[in-house]
Amino acid sequence: MAEITPLTFRWGIISTGNIAAAFVKDLLIDPKTRGVHDVVHKVASVGSRSVEKAKEFIDRLTGGDKSIKAFGTYEEVYADKDVDAIYIGTPHTYHYTNALDAIKAGKHVLCEKPVTCNAAELRALITAAREHNVFFMEAVWTRFQPLSLEVKRIAEEGSLGLPVLLHADLSGNFGIHDIPVTHRILDPNLGGGALLDLGPYPLFWAILALYENPANGFSAPTNISASMLNTPLTPVDSSTVFNLTFSASKLAAQASLSCSITLNALETGVTIRFEHGTILIHSPIYCPKSFKVQYLGKNGKVTKEETRNFDYVGGGWHFQADEVARCVRDGKKESALWGHDKSLLEMTVFDEVRRQGGYKFPEGVEKVVA
Ligand SMILES: NC(=O)C1=CN([C@@H]2O[C@H](COP(=O)(O)OP(=O)(O)OC[C@H]3O[C@@H](n4cnc5c(N)ncnc54)[C@H](OP(=O)(O)O)[C@@H]3O)[C@@H](O)[C@H]2O)C=CC1
Numbered sequence: 001m002a003e004i005t006p007l008t009f010r011w012g013i014i015s016t017g018n019i020a021a022a023f024v025k026d027l028l029i030d031p032k033t034r035g036v037h038d039v040v041h042k043v044a045s046v047g048s049r050s051v052e053k054a055k056e057f058i059d060r061l062t063g064g065d066k067s068i069k070a071f072g073t074y075e076e077v078y079a080d081k082d083v084d085a086i087y088i089g090t091p092h093t094y095h096y097t098n099a100l101d102a103i104k105a106g107k108h109v110l111c112e113k114p115v116t117c118n119a120a121e122l123r124a125l126i127t128a129a130r131e132h133n134v135f136f137m138e139a140v141w142t143r144f145q146p147l148s149l150e151v152k153r154i155a156e157e158g159s160l161g162l163p164v165l166l167h168a169d170l171s172g173n174f175g176i177h178d179i180p181v182t183h184r185i186l187d188p189n190l191g192g193g194a195l196l197d198l199g200p201y202p203l204f205w206a207i208l209a210l211y212e213n214p215a216n217g218f219s220a221p222t223n224i225s226a227s228m229l230n231t232p233l234t235p236v237d238s239s240t241v242f243n244l245t246f247s248a249s250k251l252a253a254q255a256s257l258s259c260s261i262t263l264n265a266l267e268t269g270v271t272i273r274f275e276h277g278t279i280l281i282h283s284p285i286y287c288p289k290s291f292k293v294q295y296l297g298k299n300g301k302v303t304k305e306e307t308r309n310f311d312y313v314g315g316g317w318h319f320q321a322d323e324v325a326r327c328v329r330d331g332k333k334e335s336a337l338w339g340h341d342k343s344l345l346e347m348t349v350f351d352e353v354r355r356q357g358g359y360k361f362p363e364g365v366e367k368v369v370a
């Protein structure tokens, strides 16, 4: 069989923080190790607020690959003619401005979660992406991992019946008393708190299992109820609980979701209860490596149980990079797996949770308001 020549997809990286480093490490992994033969990734340039940091980042992660340009501004990356798509790894409250600048420069964009501070900012970005005819996606990497694809297949294949209740929690202990109040997790100017940082993941599982279920017909939740508990240090949430009801179509299901920046993660972070069985997803829920399916008999007792394990080379961020490259290659402006509608649902839910929970950004943080 003839070998296909893979597309070389060229990335411009915005910022040199933790997640930008994790993403770049994954871009450097040979895609063949995950069975991908049609695309390869190339880091073309890295932009930082300091050119020294950009150089240090390239040296540290690539062993000093001289073909990668180091820039001391983000604007130079947006303008780089050798870049196909921009990856944005800045704190939440910078996503809107960074993504808009990249879009206006005519670049395709993959932007970290949460994609913006609010739904109004996201709507403005979607409009801009359409006007400039570019691909735009929130980096909800979990959606593209093989485990998630398999959970979705089993959830919809029929033998479990319809989903009824979903519980999902993502907690991570940030040691909030030992970090400066200027840390992004505590600083309200950077969108600090549990909801915006960790909340996307429990919500992601509700979107995958309930919103995407064919019986729901992609209907928005009919009810959202939420409560937020602030840290004693800054006006951001240390934990948040939020419940969603889906009852607009043939699905009648509820999600009970939570997140905390002071607790460690649960061993089983997601439980999806169906009419005839249960799917239990093991932590970390942003890149789980195993899940269990329990099939229930008429008396509610487990009749069959199956554990599925997944493994791959790398951290799991490369699957979303493959999706971006393929979508751009195929002329798509959004992903079928994590399209604009899902990011909009996320930001609309978060706006409502923050409204009920009393979480307000400092003046000027939101660049667009409804
Ligand atoms: N998908 C995932 O698994 C993860 C996603 N994230 C998301 O990525 C984003 C960044 O998180 P993380 O990498 O942990 O953050 P870091 O603080 O480690 O990095 C953020 C980077 O953004 C740049 N930056 C620009 N303006 C500012 C500013 N005012 N204050 C601080 N940094 C600034 C800096 O890079 P420079 O100085 O080079 O310009 C900095 O290194 C968040 O939105 C978070 O939700 C985070 C962790 C995991």
Ligand SMILES: O=C1OC[C@@H](O)[C@H](O)[C@H]1O
Residues within 6 Å of the ligand: 172, 197, 198, 286
């Ligand atoms: O996306 C994320 O996943 C892992 C967390 O530790 C991190 O804070 C968050 O941004």
